[in-house]
Amino acid sequence: MSTVKSQIPQRIPLPRGQLLIDGRWRDAADGETRPTLDPTTEAPVTEVAQATAQDVNDAVAAARRAFEEGPWSRFHHEQRAKILFRVADLLDERAEEFALREAMDMGMPYRDFIDIIMPHCSGLFRFFGGLAMNAMDGGYRGSYEANLRILTRREPLGVVAAITPFNFPLALTCSKIAPALAAGNTVIHKPASDTPLSALALAQVMLDAGAPKGVYNLITGSGGVVGDLLVKHPEVDKIAFTGSTGVGQTIVRLGADTLKHTTMELGGKSPNIVFADANLEAAIQAAFWGIFWNKGEVCVAGSRLLVERPIYAEVVERLAAMAASATVGDPLDPNTMIGPIASRAEYEKVLGYIEVGQRSSARLVAGGGTRRLDGKGLFIEPTVFADASNDLKIAREEIFGPVLPVIAFDTEEDALRIANDTPYGLAAGIQTGDLGRALRLADRIKAGTVWLNTWHKYHPNAPFGGYKMSGFGREQGAEALQSYSQYKTVWANVG
Ligand code: NAP
Numbered sequence: 253m254s255t256v257k258s259q260i261p262q263r264i265p266l267p268r269g270q271l272l273i274d275g276r277w278r279d280a281a282d283g284e285t286r287p288t289l290d291p292t293t294e295a296p297v298t299e300v301a302q303a304t305a306q307d308v309n310d311a312v313a314a315a316r317r318a319f320e321e322g323p324w325s326r327f328h329h330e331q332r333a334k335i336l337f338r339v340a341d342l343l344d345e346r347a348e349e350f351a352l353r354e355a356m357d358m359g360m361p362y363r364d365f366i367d368i369i370m371p372h373c374s375g376l377f378r379f380f381g382g383l384a385m386n387a388m389d390g391g392y393r394g395s396y397e398a399n400l401r402i403l404t405r406r407e408p409l410g411v412v413a414a415i416t417p418f419n420f421p422l423a424l425t426c427s428k429i430a431p432a433l434a435a436g437n438t439v440i441h442k443p444a445s446d447t448p449l450s451a452l453a454l455a456q457v458m459l460d461a462g463a464p465k466g467v468y469n470l471i472t473g474s475g476g477v478v479g480d481l482l483v484k485h486p487e488v489d490k491i492a493f494t495g496s497t498g499v500g501q502t503i504v505r506l507g508a509d510t511l512k513h514t515t516m517e518l519g520g521k522s523p524n525i526v527f528a529d530a531n532l533e534a535a536i537q538a539a540f541w542g543i544f545w546n547k548g549e550v551c552v553a554g555s556r557l558l559v560e561r562p563i564y565a566e567v568v569e570r571l572a573a574m575a576a577s578a579t580v581g582d583p584l585d586p587n588t589m590i591g592p593i594a595s596r597a598e599y600e601k602v603l604g605y606i607e608v609g610q611r612s613s614a615r616l617v618a619g620g621g622t623r624r625l626d627g628k629g630l631f632i633e634p635t636v637f638a639d640a641s642n643d644l645k646i647a648r649e650e651i652f653g654p655v656l657p658v659i660a661f662d663t664e665e666d667a668l669r670i671a672n673d674t675p676y677g678l679a680a681g682i683q684t685g686d687l688g689r690a691l692r693l694a695d696r697i698k699a700g701t702v703w704l705n706t707w708h709k710y711h712p713n714a715p716f717g718g719y720k721m722s723g724f725g726r727e728q729g730a731e732a733l734q735s736y737s738q739y740k741t742v743w744a745n746v747g
Pocket residue numbers: 415416417418419424442443444445446473474475476478479480483494495496497499500502503516517518519520550551552650652678718722723
């Protein structure tokens with residue numbers, strides 16, 4: 253049931269964003285700030301502190317001190333869990349505030365945030381709070397000599413820096429910090445420069461939930477300065493990164509000098525395969541929302557649609573009609589399906605790809621243009637290119653916007669070959685009435701997530717991550733908790 257109120261929420265002015273270091277809000281050492289813009293109105297929402305090297309060093313020192321001196325890292329899991337459960341409750345209580353911030357920051361539809369995103373975020377804290385209570389315990393590995401005992405402990409890594417992208421700012425932060433904190437690490441969060449607003453509210457939630465000082469720190473500022481310093485800092489033990497493949501590669505390279513633990517959640521160009529025996533209505537819905545949810549600014553967007561030849565013309569026609577009639581507009585309006593692109597730079601980039609598509613052999617069958625609301629806004633129409641081939645630039649590169657190339661195929665092998673013909677391996681989908689075929693292809697597709705007769709399903713207990721150039725490591729599930737902890741083996745001579 254939707255909890256959205258019938259009236260449209262109002263934009264409100266927000267206070268200046270500061271840094272949270274060692275339990276205290278403060279401005280950047282040199283007072284520098286950067287405006288963050290609302291992509292619907294193109295007006296500044298507020299100013300946000302831009303951390304200096306001094307601020308980064310202070311945040312790392314605070315996180316290190318909090319880790320070494322406790323009490324967080326030495327708490328029994330149950331004590332940490334209590335705070336994580338409180339975080340979950342506060343997130344739910346403040347869902348409307350967060351929804352407003354993400355709508356004003358990145359154009360995420362308010363309704364989707366309340367209905368889908370926030371339950372997932374609070375669920376992550378409940379899941380990892382609960383999981384840590386049993387999964388973090390070590391074990392007794394036996395007594396192989398009379399006087400010897402082998403014991404294992406699982407310990408946190410230390411200081412974790414979470415570096416997050418502009419899309420799904422809250423969800424992608426929670427999927428890192430919930431397991432990191434549950435395992436007993438301390439955290440420094442660096443959000444994307446274009447979308448820092450929910451990170452500011454989340455840091456306040458951490459304080460209000462009772463996280464001891466230094467356990468959670470927020471550093472806003474540019475990736476090239478703040479991100480780079482965190483990646484190279486010898487006192488940072490792990491970089492949990494979500495973002496583009498190019499920046500991920502840089503981080504792995506730069507982190508090598510201090511042998512950082514890393515998890516890399518990177519880009520994608522995910523194939524969605526529709527067979528002629530699929531439930532067509534459901535398959536078209538999955539194809540539409542697979543690419544156009546959150547205006548295509550989704551790493552696992554179904555951004556290549558592969559359709560079996562006998563139903564190709566019908567699928568293209570129906571998708572084009574849906575795209576043409578989709579409601580593009582203010583993300584605060586509950587009727588909006590497609591909000592604005594998050595930033596001017598992304599807007600220009602996506603329009604550039606549409607131009608490339610128009611000059612290619614593909615055929616534009618829907619969208620391709622922009623919209624304005626009261627003369628403003630970074631709106632791009634949901635765009636469909638039919639008759640695309642997998643070698644076109646629009647089918648090979650991650651556009652990260654509402655643009656869908658549709659490719660015809662003839663056989664199952666053909667579909668599989670095209671699906672796997674990409675450097676990426678984040679997600680894939682198969683829409684078919686033949687369960688045997690669905691499972692057969694799920695085995696052979698090289699992607700970290702495969703959706704059969706559905707798309708965009710997530711759960712805190714479902715591991716999530718990439719194959720190939722889409723990265724390594726897993727978020728969510730017990731696997732995520734593993735990646736924020738390390739084993740210690742204790743040999744005890746009890747003779
Ligand atoms: P991005 O440009 O790679 O930036 C991601 C984060 O890295 C931002 O906080 C950015 O800071 C920071 N950064 C930039 N340069 C850095 C450097 N040299 N050292 C350390 N940090 C640096 O990605 P984006 O454009 O925000 O996000 C879109 C990309 O993320 C897409 O490729 C998408 O597929 C991917 N993504 C992947 C997943 C997944 O789970 N696999 C989920 C969502 C998004 P600034 O903002 O200050 O530049």
